[in-house]
Amino acid sequence: MDDDDPKLPISGKRNILITSALPYVNNVPHLGNIIGCVLSADVYARYCRLRGYNAIYICGTDEYGTATETKALEENRTPREICDKYHAIHKEVYDWFDISFDQFGRTSTPQHTQVCQEIFNKLWENKLISENTIQQLYCDTCNKFLADRLVEGSCPLCNYDSARGDQCESCGKLLNPTELIAPRCKVCQTTPEIRDTDHLFIDLPKLKAQLEAYINGTSVRGSWSRNAVQTTNAWIREGLQQRCITRDLKWGVPVPHEKYKDKVFYVWFDAPIGYVSITSCYTSEWEQWWKNPKNAELYQFMGKDNVPFHTVMFPSTQLGTGENWTLMKTVSVTEYLTYQGGKFSKSKGVGLFGNDVKDTNIPVEVWRYYLLINRPEVSDTSFEWEDLQAKLNDELLKNLGNFVNRVVSFIAKPENIGYGSIIPDAPGAESHQLTMSLSEKVGKLVEEYVEAMEKVKLKQGLKTAMLISGEGNAYLQTSEFWKLYKEDKPSCAIVVRSAAGLVHLLARLLEPFMPSFSHEVFKQLNLPPHFSLSDERAEVLQASRPWEILPPSHRIGTPQPLFKELKDEEVQQYKARFAGSQV
Structure with missing residues (x-):
């Protein structure tokens, strides 16, 4: 997504700063890592752009600490070589998954060292380091x-x-x-x-009052997910203690203090600061995002094991500097995704890792859909091959793909049996009862979609969009449009033009979840991709007048099947291939 001009907060607009937990650089991300952090944040970032908000999505690899040193020992390389190797692997995996970062950086940069040391010096001045x-x-x-x-x-x-x-x-x-x-x-x-x-410690007990005031206010105002609130409260209940922020290592941010110059910062002190330093690599005016609490909202995405570092440690670090930081408003936390009920294990070859996924014949939109419709929001969920097969064949192929294909194929038929690829004009839609009933349902569903997505209920947003596809299929069946073409051409034109409008609407609603699907739909509609559902342009209201979405006499492109069936024998092959040495 790297545009030449970095985006900065705009007065009078919603300015949303999105981060996902920085993946550790010492391994290849598996499906659980991908849904827990980068994919969830990507969906929300794309949704924000769809709504016309001014949003940036910042992420990168977390490169310091013992995990990297350990991996370097294992592979007989230097820590720097390990970081270069795995940063490239991560980037490649996320590119394949269509993750739309505004900046995908890394923590082993001079900018990162500078920001970390400045924050530490402020904490030292404020007598919060012991x-x-x-x-x-x-x-x-x-x-x-x-x-x-x-x-x-x-x-x-x-x-x-x-x-x-x-x-x-x-x-x-x-x-x-x-x-x-x-x-x-x-x-x-x-x-x-x-x-x-x-060693050096951050004095969390001294920050307790400030921290609790922040947590109690923001967790409600920012509707933090339940698991985030529970974990944070458990930490506070156990009593805040001084936390060690230095380590006896070579690979890390050096401590800017004469007595401790042979030590580095603990990775959990420096990693969250990575969001700030990576933003500083994106724009020299990074403080407009990070020291602008009145005009920027911070949304963070992570797996449940990262929570206390983002709700206790990082805000304490920010508060302790005495500066006016943009603190996290909303945190969206996933539970774990398991593989066929067990753990993913690279060493044992169990489960799917980012580089395996692109070696299957299953396209990216199917992976994104499956991970998001199964997003482990309130409890752990398990990746199951038969479930992937059912979701692809029943939900994507027979519901969504079928609806789009029926509409586009019918319009594309030659003129004596279809519309010769031209969208028909459809006067009188307001008095067509079936269409009015459809538009009322769709209008409500779009409102529900927006409400779910605003609250970062991503799975609910996706399910709601898919219900619109179901309504579209029911509308086509009930209207029996293939008969209408012969018996009542004006009514047939209303149904076909409204259904085509619905196809356009679905391509927009589903873009945050399956961008490659949406791009393909726009290609088949012969339109430039238009990913917008803004209030300013009244596009939300337009959802309840689907016959007005596409202009009459517009010529569409060539229909193509959007999804391919996943067969039983393929499922068996994949199960055997990724079962690993435990079998």
Whole structure:
């Protein structure tokens, strides 16, 4: 989406700054990562543009920290080489998925270092940074302090035996490496010993009053998703503690303090600042977005494991500087997407990863549709091949594709049996009862679609748009337009022109979800893509007068099937191919 001129907030318009959690650079994103962050945010960004809001979508790879150092050890490369390699892989995957970033950056930039250090210096000036000696695990074999990701052991809470030093993947509890039972060094597997080391901490208790006032007000005003509110409240209830923001690592943002110059910032201190630094790579006037709370709204998208860092840590960092930051207004959080009920695993070859998806014969619009109609909004959902097949064959092919194809194909028929590719004029639609009944239903559904999307209920928005397609099919069936053509040409013209208007409307409503589908529909209508549903241009009201959407005597393009059936034998092949070594 990189336009030459970066967008800046415009006075009197809705200015929406959208971010999705920065994917870690040390792996290939799987379907769960894609729906949890970048795809959900993309749908909302496209919706905002559709409504005529001034919106930018910022994302990038999170490149610092232990995860990258660990991967570099595994692959025998430098951390920089790892970042370059995987940043390119991520970019390629998101390009294939039609993700419309305004800027897809990375955190290993000079701009990122500068913004991080400036924020730290402000916190230091405001006496919100304290120094503490802590006990940390030291590996004698590797001759260094072990960062939390370099330690594994049993979780003290649920006994999961491969808990990481910062978080247990099984129960989600945040940990300190010294809490692990039977810890071992991830590199050499020996048992580390506990030693003292000095670190810097952000003093969250001092920010408690400000933070709680922000959370209590904004979580209601910004209608935060339920899971975000629950996780945040749990953190506050447990009591805010000073959080360590430095690590004994080489790969990261250097701490701008003489005593700590050999340490770097903890990745969860620097990663959310990445949204700011990547925006600063997009425009030198980034403060117009980030220090403009009256005129810019911040919407953030993420999986549930990222919540406390965005609702507690990052806002505390912003508040602590004493500057007038744009704080998050709305957070949209997904639960997990599992694969056939189990975990995705790159090492075991289980599940679909971004680069696998483009090697299937299933087009991108089908993947986007499936992930979004199954978006894990309130509970974990499971990717199932038979479910993908059913959704493609029944919902996309027989409902949506069938409706569009019937309308466009009928108009394209030669003149003695159709309209010779010309949209007919249709006087008298207001007195055609079936059409008036359709337009009333469609008008209501479009209002519901807008209401759902404004509240970031993306799955609901998609379902509502698909209901319009269902109404279109019912309208065609009830009207028996193929008979009308012979028996009542004026009524047939009303039905066909209204149905063609509905096709145009559906292409717009579904563009945030399936942009490639919408582009193809516009091609078949022989029209330039028109992705707008703005109030200013009264396009929402126009939805309840579908016969007025397309001009009469417009010549359409060539009809083509929009979706292809997924057969049983293909499903079996895919299931076998992505079952991995667990079978």
